[in-house]
Amino acid sequence: MENPISYFFMSWSDPYLLLMTAAGTFAGVYVGAIPGLSVTMAVSILISFTFSWDTNEALALMVGVYMGGVYGGSRTAILLNIPCAPSAIATAIDGYPLAKRGEAGTAIGVATVMSFIGGLVGILVLAVAAPLVSEFALMFAPRDYLLLAVIGILLVGSLSGESLAKGVFAGALGVIIGMVGLDPLTAEGRFTFDSITMMGGIHYVTAMIGFFGVAEALAQLHHLETPAIKQKLERITPKWSVVKRYIPLSIRTSFIGVFIGALPGTGGDIAALMAYDHAKRSVKDPSRKFGEGAMEGLVAPESANNAAVGGAYIPMLTLGIPGDAVTAVFIGALYIHGLNPGPMLMIETPHLFWFTVGALMLANVFMLIFGLTGVRLFIKLVECPRAILVPLILILSVVGTYAIQNNVVDVYWMLGFGIFGYFLKIYGYQVGPVILGVILGPLMDVSYRRAIISTRESFGDFMLEMVTNPISALLSAALVFLVVSQTPMYKRWTNKRRSV
Template sequence: MEIIQNVLLGFSVALQPINLLYCFIGCLAGTLIGVLPGIGPVTGVAILIPITFGMDPITATIMLAGIYYGAMYGGSTTSILINVPGESASVMTAVDGYQMARQGRAGAALGMSAIGSFIGGSASIIGLMLIAPPVAKLALSFGPPEYFVLMLLGLATLTRLAGKNLFKGLGMGFLGMLIGTVGLDPVAGVQRFTFGRPDLLDGIGFVSVAMGLFALGEILINLEGSPAERVFSTQIGSLLPTKSDWLACRWTVVRSTIIGFLIGSLPGAGATVSAFMAYAAEKKASKTPERFGQGAIEGVCAAETANNAATGGALVPLLTLGIPSSATVAILMGALMMYGLRPGPLLLTERPDFFWGVVTSMYIGNVVLLVLNLPMIGLWIKILKVPYPVLIPIILLFISLGAYTVGGSYVDLWVMFAFGILGYLMRKFDYPAAPLLLALVLGPIMEKNLKLSLKMSHGSMAIFFERPITLILIAMIVFSLIWPLLVSRLSKGKEALELPIVDE
């Protein structure tokens, strides 16, 4: 069997002591980068590229890849503990993870996210080994019309993220899309809502918005309570997920891995969209969707499994076609070229030692990350024991630094503070934040692809109904919107659709 030979070749490269060492260093650095807000995998990889010059290309790539997927592991930590999603991909982790932490279940949330990450990450690597070429073909078949309809499907999940009140949720979704229009018009190139500031040409930064809405909003709302009111349950509980947690998550892991891997392999969609989609799918599949947002372990598991599975998927187009599918992968590709490798369709045949060495090292890296992260949980949850008056200034410093680091601009800081106040008000009047963030991510991609599609078809909407993939996706949208209605009809309209009339 050729594949076995290839995998053996890969391990013979990846298990060399120097490669193991750098795999470890990469994973460790990635975890730290994931924990620090603002410094995402993009910046992390970029910062560390210069130190890889002069290293063997395979060793260097193993380390950089370690940083990339390691950051996805690390991102969950601050989301769960202090409601600070350091990367856009871990926003959905914060939604339920932080609630779990407040209920004293931080250990279980961290444990489940580490294990979900491990399974998602490893499975996507096996996917990369076995089915990379067909998946790459699938990625190529996604043009602007397909992306537009895929984003529409993503927005259809808004209804599932909306929380108790559908209208409030949709309203937040519209607000998110509106915020997403700031910057240059994606096709005409006209400035919109920039007030002549060059800082706003590229739009409003997602990380600042997320940290403002989540972390700062949370801090402000907590300031209202009396000092005696502890924010966290004092007892920390078990460090690991319980047996019932495992049972609850067994299918979540499978579904989220598949969603994460496939969406991750589409250039331009990436880890964030796959985490949102997996979360929404899980909520839909759940018998008790009302628990989502209140500390459902499946929510944490879905988001973390999917965003790690996406990292394997994201490497498919790079390693098989020489096409970068995300900003981080584009940097990785630049680095490969600097090392003298030639990422392209011929890489796999010209340098099998490189391809299989890096891919198998990722497998080892996932084990390293699990071993690295599980014992850390005990240490991390000690943070929750820090008295709130001490913790708040540290979190503030931490997120301010993070918001500034993203673009090196004060504008991002102001954006974060403004959204902190908005986040506080939203919390106060019970408006959900997740739909806003989802729409902020999807809105601009959707708009761009809508306009490009119409430019391709000279303004005819028929382009969305002439292509097999768009038709399948449209069918999925229709189904996902009609299904809850059908269910509610069938069950005599008792429970399913929560319209605003039943508002609390």
């Protein structure tokens, strides 16, 4: 293998890759900050345009969008109390009260610097931990991948939605969508209804654009009358003395963020909420009361959600298991470019790993630059009416879907998923597990069948291996706990314990 450092700095030294990373980060910051747009939506649509690109160029652009998008959500959370990204929900709790006090500039500046620190910690942990996890992952059997995938889908479903039942429904629906077409092992048709068009399956990017792009655009039609909120912002670069004061908390919560982000199924949103909770418990003398504009309440989630980006890359690159909806979309992008995320990715193409780490670091630097500049442009874009945004999102969704296979049937599927996704959203079902299911469904299917074949189709032996092998036993226990923790009985028991 060539020197990893040369791959790390590839995106820094190649002007075109540098430009791609910068453009991606810029787009991410602004897409993440515009109400009605989300980073998942942006990456989903973007993937379809990068089919014919060189892998490095596509990765550089998408890494930038992801890093910038996670940060961008904080701006509207602070200014408008609208967390455009789920990872910015915790930011709004203290960020918006700060803006109401006329400290929006300082709040955005501090959020930017803390996001940078969080991103830095996340990337460093990724660089150190991923090669170790990858080696460990070589010990994983097919049944372990099955368990990990099920845990991932259930975690996303239960933590981000209204109920576990809705999360399970959404995840299972995604699995079914992912299995439409010919079976990869026996070439038997599954859910094809004898249609030749269906035999090729449903492209996952079609589902992604439908569920994230079109469904979100339709949901935004309810908010056409919402007036654009005018904001006054001048200086946003924070004073060094302010930054210095919060660095210890930032580093602490960054480690929380990177750990939570690295768990399959948990992303920046959970990381930010856990970090906020940690700050609330551990900071004895906050600048103000939490919930009323405490700077600590802003520092903790912003550090954690950007640290979670680096964390989320660990299971994605080493196990092929996405951490959340955005990383699920990223795995789709890697497949498109002929790469197979998992332990072998690190062995066969280590240069890609170091390139990704370098691009993430570069995107983190660009995030700091774009985050502290361009205030006027930002305000103009945030004020963009939804009546203009919605048709543009739909046009981009159509272009992106058509670009997958140059087939208008994909566009019809996309619209179908979009309308169905709209109803799911409006009735409290999360669409994230659907996408996780679409991506992980084929992996789960093949893993299960390999595992059952290895036991000569003995279900008893299959179950026995689930509890006797140390890794499988640990994962099975986590899965059982996850399901049990969602039962009313367990909730009643924990509530009783808390009250005691």
